[in-house]
Amino acid sequence: MNHSESVLAIFALSLATACAANGVSPGDHRVEIPYGGRARSYIAHVPPQRGRALPVVINLHGGGGNAANQQKYSLMDALADRAGFIAVYPNGTGRFQERLLTWNAGTCCGPAAFGQVDDVGFIAAVLDDLAARTPIDATRVFATGLSNGAMMAYRLAAELPDRIAAIAPVAGTMVLANANPRRPVPILHIHSVDDPRALYAGGLGPPFPLTTTRVFHPPVAETLSIWRKANQCRGEPETIKSFQGGNQTASLLAYRDCAAPLEHWRLTGAGHVWPGGVQKYLPGLLGQGTTLIDANAEMWRFFSREASDRH
Numbered sequence: 001m002n003h004s005e006s007v008l009a010i011f012a013l014s015l016a017t018a019c020a021a022n023g024v025s026p027g028d029h030r031v032e033i034p035y036g037g038r039a040r041s042y043i044a045h046v047p048p049q050r051g052r053a054l055p056v057v058i059n060l061h062g063g064g065g066n067a068a069n070q071q072k073y074s075l076m077d078a079l080a081d082r083a084g085f086i087a088v089y090p091n092g093t094g095r096f097q098e099r100l101l102t103w104n105a106g107t108c109c110g111p112a113a114f115g116q117v118d119d120v121g122f123i124a125a126v127l128d129d130l131a132a133r134t135p136i137d138a139t140r141v142f143a144t145g146l147s148n149g150a151m152m153a154y155r156l157a158a159e160l161p162d163r164i165a166a167i168a169p170v171a172g173t174m175v176l177a178n179a180n181p182r183r184p185v186p187i188l189h190i191h192s193v194d195d196p197r198a199l200y201a202g203g204l205g206p207p208f209p210l211t212t213t214r215v216f217h218p219p220v221a222e223t224l225s226i227w228r229k230a231n232q233c234r235g236e237p238e239t240i241k242s243f244q245g246g247n248q249t250a251s252l253l254a255y256r257d258c259a260a261p262l263e264h265w266r267l268t269g270a271g272h273v274w275p276g277g278v279q280k281y282l283p284g285l286l287g288q289g290t291t292l293i294d295a296n297a298e299m300w301r302f303f304s305r306e307a308s309d310r311h
Contacts, residue, residue, distance in 0.1 A: 023046070023050055023051075023133075023134040023135055024044075024046055024133050024134045025046065026046050026047060026048045026050075027045070027046060028043055028044070028045050028046075028071075029043070029044045029045075029046065029133075030042075030043050031043075031044060031129065031130075031133075033125060033126070033129050035118075035121065035122045035125045036117065036118050036121065036122065038093060040090075040091065040093075040122055040125075040126075041067070041090075041091045041098070042067060042088055042089060042090040042091060042126050043067045043068065043071055043088070043089040043090075044086055044087075044088050044089075044130060044133075045071065045076075045077045045080055045086065045087040045088075045089070046086055046134065047080050047081045047082075047083075047084050047085065047086065048081060049084040052135065053135040053136055053137040053138075054084060054085055054086050054134075054135065054136055054137060055084075055085040055086070055136075055137050055140035055141070055142070055303070056085060056086045056088055056127070056130065056136050056137070056140070056141045056142065057076065057080070057085055057086070057087050057088065057142045057143070057144060057299075057300075057303070058088045058090065058123060058126070058127075058141070058142065058143040058144070058145075058153075058156075058164075059071070059074060059076055059087055059088065059089050059144055059145065059149075060089075060090060060092075060103060060143070060144070060145030060146070060148075060149030060150075060152050060153060061089070061091075061092065061101065061145070061146065061148075061149050062145070062146040062147035062148050062149050062150075062171075062172075063101075063102045063103070063108070063109040063110060063147055063148035063149075063208070064100050064101070064102070064110075064208065064209070065101065065146075065149075066091055066092070066098050066099065066101050067089035067090060067091045067098075068089070068098075070089050070145075070146065070149070071087070071089045072278070073146075073274060073277050073278050073281060074146070074274050074277050074295075074296065075276065075277050075278065075296065076296050079296045079297065079300060083300055083304075085140075085300075086130070086134070086136065088126065088130065090122070090123060090126050092112055092117075092119065092148075093111065093112050093115075093117050093119075094110070094111060094112075095111060102148055103117075103119050103145075103148050103149060103151065103152035104116060104117040104118070104119045104152075105119075105148060105151030105152040105154070105155050105172075105175050105176075106151065106155060106174070106175040106176040106177055107175045107176075107177055107215075107216070108148060108151055108175045108215045109148040109151070109215060110148075110208075110213070119152060119155075120155060120156060120159050120160055123143075123152075123156060123160065123163075124160060124163060127141060127163060138163075139165060140165055140303070141163055141164055141165055142164065142165055142166050142167065142168070142299075142303045143156050143157070143164050143166075143167045143168075144167065144168040144169065144170060144295075144299055145169060145170065145172070146170045146171055146172065146274055147170075147171050147172045147197070147198055147272065148172060149169075149170075149172065150169030150170050150171055150172025150173070150198075151169070151172045151173065151174065151175045153167045153168070153169045153172075154167065154169055154172075154173070154174035154175075154176070154223070155174070155176060157181065157185040157187065158174070158176060158179060158180070158181045158182065158185075159182070161181070161182050161183045161185050164185065165185075165186070165303070165306060166185060166186035166187065166188075166302065166303050166306045167185065167186075167187055167188075168187070168188040168189075168190065168295075168298075168299035168302060168303070169187075169189055169190070169191075170190045170191070170274055170275075170295055171190070171191055171192070171195055171197075171198050171272050171273065171274075172191075172198050172217075173191075173198065173202075173217055173218045173219070173220055173222070173223040174218065174223045174226065174227075175216075175217075175218060179226050181226070181227065181230035183230075184230055184231040184232060184258070184259040184260030185227075185230070185231070185260055186231075186260045186261045186262075186302070186306040187227050187231070187260075187261070187262050187263070188261075188263045188264070188265070188298065188299055188302040189220065189223070189224065189263070189264045189265070190264075190265040190267070190275065190293075190295055190298070190299075191220050191264070191265070191266065191267065192266075192267035192268065192269070192270040192271060192272075192273070192287075192290075193266065193267065193268045194267075194268055194269055194270060194271065194287065194288075195270075195271060195272045195287070196271055196272055196286075196287045197271075197272040197285075197286070197287075198217050198272055199217045199219075200219070200220050201219050201220075202216075202217055202218050202219030202220075202222065203216065203217060204216050204217075205217055209285065220264070224262065224264060227262055228255055228258075228262060231255070231258045231259055231260040231261070231262050232258060232259040232260075233255040233256065233257060233258035233259075233262055234256070234257040234258075235255060235256030235257040235258075236255070236256070237253040237254060237255045237256075237264070238253065238254055238256060239251050239252065239253055240252050240253070240254050243292050243293065244292075245292050246269070247269045248267065248268060248269030248270055248288075248290055248292050249267065249268045249269065249292070250265060250266070250267050250268075250275075250290075250292045250293045251265070251266045251267075252264070252265050252266075253265075253266060261302075261306065263302065265293060265295075265298060267290065267292070267293075269288065269290070270287065270288055270289065270290035270292070271283075271286045271287015271288045271289070272285075272286045272287055273286050273287065273288070273289045273290060274295055275289075275290045275291070275292065275293045275294060275295040275298075276290075276291055276293065276294030276295050276296060276297070277289070277295065279291065
């Protein structure tokens with residue numbers, strides 16, 4: 001390395017250090033990073049709070065979606081601003097730039113799974129990149145996602161438990177061919193019995209729009225059973241809260257005597273949706289929305305409790 005290159009390297013390091021110390025401005029930031037021979041990207045929504053290391057919630061889009069779509073649909077930014085966490089919306093990969101993207105969650109979904117894209121490594125790189133730009137609390141990094149994004153959240157819990165403190169998958173089960181979680185991880189699973197796409201009882205879901213591709217969905221009970229063992233739960237699940245409104249119900253089931261909490265919001269009447277998100281969104285494809293519970297509020301309640309318990 002010559003003198004000029006040394007000066008540039010020192011300047012770049014100083015700039016990165018300054019950014020991490022001072023943080024980035026509140027609002028949305030679209031970031032591109034190279035990973036695995038691809039140009040990858042994510043959106044970070046930074047709340048108004050400054051001057052301290054902030055928690056992070058990784059919010060993963062569903063199959064065929066993208067980061068911007070998930071940000072708008074889930075309505076998580078408002079809670080991030082009130083509660084003081086950074087909401088991160090990564091982009092999966094696909095053939096059409098930032099459209100019709102998927103995650104390699106195991107046996108699903110699409111080109112990402114077929115091509116064995118290293119999305120676990122990518123999410124770790126996103127966290128590293130974010131930490132270089134603004135202070136984050138590495139002990140309070142959480143993950144959620146919808147459908148294929150929920151499946152990816154499960155993969156992160158199984159394969160990246162040293163970076164992910166808890167997960168809250170929505171409308172998607174674990175699709176790892178050889179699921180072997182490395183350690184207990186707090187999990188809040190949110191899913192409707194009447195989900196028309198990620199079938200609650202398991203089986204082949206309907207074809208993806210404009211394709212003949214179908215995905216096999218493990219039953220919710222099977223996924224919870226795997227994590228019941230991993231989280232060392234000895235007691236049976238108990239219903240600790242329930243709501244009813246119109247043709248819909250929502251019941252919160254919690255497993256007892258666990259090394260790490262395992263809870264499940266079991267809905268009826270709702271479709272393949274983000275509870276409390278944008279309503280009447282693609283009803284012909286996803287089914288009926290619901291406001292009986294707010295997925296964002298419920299997962300933040302769960303995440304906050306787990307974080308405080310560890311501290």
